[in-house]
Amino acid sequence: MSYTLQYGQIWPFLPRLFDGAWIALQIAVLSFCGGLAIGTACAAVKSFGPRWLTRIVNVYVVFFTNTPQLVQIYFLYFALPDMGVLLSSFAAVLIGMTLNAGAYLTEIQRAGFESRRVSEMEAAEVLGFSRLQQIRYVILPHMARVLFPPLSNHFIIMTLGTSMAAVFGVEELTGQAFNINSQTFRSIEIFSVTALFYVALTLTASVLLAAIGRYAFRARTGLI
Numbered sequence: 001m002s003y004t005l006q007y008g009q010i011w012p013f014l015p016r017l018f019d020g021a022w023i024a025l026q027i028a029v030l031s032f033c034g035g036l037a038i039g040t041a042c043a044a045v046k047s048f049g050p051r052w053l054t055r056i057v058n059v060y061v062v063f064f065t066n067t068p069q070l071v072q073i074y075f076l077y078f079a080l081p082d083m084g085v086l087l088s089s090f091a092a093v094l095i096g097m098t099l100n101a102g103a104y105l106t107e108i109q110r111a112g113f114e115s116r117r118v119s120e121m122e123a124a125e126v127l128g129f130s131r132l133q134q135i136r137y138v139i140l141p142h143m144a145r146v147l148f149p150p151l152s153n154h155f156i157i158m159t160l161g162t163s164m165a166a167v168f169g170v171e172e173l174t175g176q177a178f179n180i181n182s183q184t185f186r187s188i189e190i191f192s193v194t195a196l197f198y199v200a201l202t203l204t205a206s207v208l209l210a211a212i213g214r215y216a217f218r219a220r221t222g223l224i
Contacts, residue, residue: 020176035101
């Protein structure tokens with residue numbers, strides 16, 4: 001079997017791959033930020049909330065960390081319309097990835113809440129801080145430095161996970177690769193170039209996150 005590589009046929013499609021990479025990055029950033037907000041709130045509930053609310057959070061975390069993310073998005077995109085809720089493919093992927101990230105980030109951030117220093121909490125209580133003020137001014141700054149490396153790693157994983165959006169017709173990087181491959185039938189060329197796009201995307205994110213970690217928190221992410 002002979003196969004002649006012809007990367008020249010791929011170059012005209014590079015702008016489409018760049019567009020797909022931009023969409024993938026948008027999905028990763030938006031779903032990560034949404035998941036971070038959910039995870040912070042749920043971790044606070046698990047650490048300080050009433051028992052009934054903690055149980056609800058536990059059900060959410062157990063469900064989303066023990067079912068495949070692809071099934072969760074399938075449910076949002078294909079099952080909800082049967083109940084009268086229509087979501088675009090982009091919205092279904094974004095909501096699914098956000099809810100999934102929120103569950104995992106809840107557990108990551110709960111570890112941060114538990115790592116709070118007793119002496120600092122006692123000092124905050126002496127100063128008359130409310131529980132909300134303790135979280136805002138004492139716990140969160142401490143958590144940010146401790147949790148920045150694992151949160152950075154999770155963002156990189158989520159960036160690669162955006163490829164599943166192609167299954168639902170979202171034209172992110174992998175989706176664009178599928179479309180270009182169906183037009184050119186140059187599978188080796190298009191998917192090898194697509195893989196390089198992912199490497200460039202994650203390495204760029206890793207460098208930026210490492211720089212932010214060193215500058216803002218004096219934390220090493222371990223990514224670079």
